[in-house]
Amino acid sequence: MSDRSRPPSRSSGKSGGKGAKNTPPAPKDPARRAAYDVLRAVQDRDAYANLLLPSMLRERGIHGRDAALATELTYGALRRQGTYDAILDACIDRSLSSVDPEVLPVLRLGAHQLLATAVPPHAAVSATVDLARRVVGHHRGRFANAVLRKVGRRDLPDWTAVVAPDRATDPVGHLSIVHSHPRWIVEALAAALGEAADKAPGAPGGAGPDAEGAGLAETEQLLAAHNERPRVTLVAKPGRASVADLLGGGATAARYSPYGAYLAEGDPAALREVRQRRAAVQDEASQLVALALTRVGVEGADARWLDACAGPGGKSGLLAGLAGKREARLLAAEVQPARAGLVAQAVERSVRDAGRTVVADSTRPAWRPGAFDRVLVDAPCTGLGALRRRPESRWRRTPETADGLAPLQRDLLRGALDSARPGGVVAYVTCSPHLAETSAIVAAVLSERSDAEVLRAADYLDEVPGIAAGAGGRYVQFWPHRHGTDAMFLALLRKR
């Protein structure tokens, strides 16, 4: 980050008045400044907004309405970046790519305030131009002023009607601009939903003329859901806390998971159970895929469970509790030592101390083949299923990301199958619905071996409607717009 974008130095600036000589001056408009600094960090050094913003708000003492505004501006500008960039491009004589990278985040923040918040237009422009002057200087402040005044001449629907391709001739391009997703992600999600993305309504083999406007209808619902703020979901770790405990702290019971609860607002760390690691933040679908693995009947011993890709430990925390209640033990394996440390915290003090953490490469298991009765392999993936919670990730991933991960995903699934005993069960999970990292991986690995069969995973989650997917409905796919969860994929395999 350049010097100019750094927050005001704590030792410089005016004093806060009599007797406040050492008190740092409150930065002017701390909410917009924090949002700008996070956007710059995301752009310049690949920071993660969901990790950086909370710590920045804490360090700078930004609370209440300012914190809410900073959060809205940061997440909104990142999620809607594709739409805003198309609009900004139409408001600038030259190409948007030639705009100074220090200025671009200011313009996106201004566009978000003007087009998607209740901030009055004159306040949105003047506060953003003030920010521009402070972070990039007067000259570029004038440029920001001129651009944002043009942006403010239309509302969002009017702008998208101008800048988005026609839906009838280019449905993917249209949805890509209107709902702010890269084109390749729209195509991948449409394919996963079974809606043919490459066929325009009316085109031969397409959705047909009557479907104009309705082509890619479910894909559109999904894209829209990615731009909504997700609710916070908690998991009560079995044997250490109960959902009733969480309800006492202001949460409401989750729709599907018997261990889940929703927190409408507020900081999860305000709950004692979360501070004491007896509960944790965990998406409901993540809870359910782990639970499904434990619900499959196995004949004979059911004492040794493996989580082959455990870091940072969300599913291990739940599995260790469930294992402890059944007098089984969980080995949580993670290749990265720092992440293994987080896993160890997540499983500590589980019922009967059932969880143990190891740093290990699960593609080359250090344990004997067939050592485990149940194996979870929650493979590294593109994370296209968690776009609601990681606002910048849709701009970071490329079509090549999924292809690059496939060999590791296949190796991890092979290692998991080798680690399961005959009659044991393996869950292959991704936080992505992309077919290249879900059904294609399972199909590729099963085509090489005859020692595993695919179970109907939805049978183990029959409280959740609309999850059967792929391979004649034998896989499970959760969806944000259907289930209010991340788009988790699950395949359950029985070792013969």
Ligand SMILES: C[S@@+](CC[C@H](N)C(=O)[O-])C[C@H]1O[C@@H](n2cnc3c(N)ncnc32)[C@H](O)[C@@H]1O
């Ligand atoms: C999708 S994350 C798992 C999330 C975790 N199950 C949870 O619920 O918190 C995948 C994890 O696999 C780890 N990983 C990648 N390659 C691995 C390997 N060869 N062996 C073990 N772990 C691996 C990554 O470091 C990452 O922490």
